[in-house]
Amino acid sequence: MKAIRIHGYGDVETLSYEDAPLPEPGAEDVRIRVHAAAVNPVDWKIRAGYLAAMLPHQMPLTLGWDVSGVVDQVGADVTHLSIGDAVYSRPDITRNGSYAEYVVVRAAEVAAKPGTLSHNEAAAVPLAGLTAWQGLFDHARLKAGERVLIHAGAGGVGSFAIQLAKWTGAHVIATASAANEALVRGLGADEFVDYRSQRFEEVLDKVDVVLDTIGGDTQARSIPLLKSGGRLISVVGNPDADALAAVGASGGVFMVQPSSESLGRIAQLIDAGTVRVLIDSVFPLSETRAAHEKSQTGRARGKIVLEVVPAQVDAGL
Ligand SMILES: NC(=O)c1ccc[n+]([C@@H]2O[C@H](COP(=O)([O-])OP(=O)(O)OC[C@H]3O[C@@H](n4cnc5c(N)ncnc54)[C@H](OP(=O)(O)O)[C@@H]3O)[C@@H](O)[C@H]2O)c1
DSSP states (O other), X not given: OEEEEESSSOSGGGOEEEEOOOOOOOTTEEEEEEEEEEEOHHHHHHHHTTTTTTSOOOSSEEXXXXXXEEEEEEOTTOOSOOTTOEEEEOOOTTSOOSSBSEEEEEGGGEEEOOTXXXXXXXXXXXXXXXXXXXXXXXXXXXXXXXXXXESSTTSHHHHHHHHHHHHTTOEEEEEEOGGGHHHHHHHTOSEEEEXXXXXXXXXXXXXXXXXXXXXXXXXHHHGGGEEEEEEEEESSSOOOHHHHHHTTOXXXXXXXXXXXXXXXXHHHHHHTTSSOOOEEEEEEGGGHHHHHHHHHTTOOSSEEEEESSOHHHHTTO
């Protein structure tokens, strides 16, 4: 099969479009014919070797931990999935990923693809959607009526987080640059801060929850905005425990985990029209280098998708 693999850490030139062995599923796995994958910042962080100490991978490594496709082989112990099922998944990041024609995934990490979405759209959901879900609900325990500040509301995680927070009945505040104000408000943000022209901590009232996708100075300036009892949940760096304690708040950093159950809940919200998928751009698998360059700008509006089976083929055209 064709795959995008790396044989060592480095820049985009290390991404090689090449032949790779067809992966064989174990007893608890399924093999998915990949129709689309998505690019996440973690992909180029792993490619560059930034996460090598935390996530040791064997080379050659197939990158990519978002997939939408069709089950084409089922492991001996798998009972709830069948060949031909349309599925989506955020596979285990310690295994080979989905920048390929086929990927092997644990059956427990797979959910039915949202029926209303194309494979390109569905591939954009799992990693960013699960991150938003787990950050807001599993970690921050966001409740109706609470005020939540979501940084990078126009990004992959932020665009899902705004919609999920709104659905739960929270008052949603999002940061982005001015060019993305309409987009972010259209996703459901009640308040918007242009982080380039305003200091959010000077213009906002206190909040119950911060979802931090930026870290550093943005994270530090968010802590004094928290109410007593507030929570700052980060996906990029551990918040300062003393600064949190000084305002009577709590928080931490987490790494998204695969979850077919939460993917199933997200699929229901998508099919009900409550959550939509924001696609920045679609690249053929063979042009993954350009897709990484785009992601590395930090300016994507929603998700960057890698198309493996052409959309016209999926649409039967
Ligand atoms: N721990 C985990 O499990 C986990 C999971 C998912 C993601 N992450 C991490 O979370 C971060 C965000 O991921 P992502 O997929 O959402 O990234 P992304 O889609 O690449 O984010 C791009 C967005 O960031 C916005 N942005 C850039 N700088 C900003 C700032 N200072 N303030 C507000 N918005 C800003 C941009 O908006 P403008 O163009 O308007 O500036 C752009 O829309 C990445 O570092 C990623 O690795 C971690």
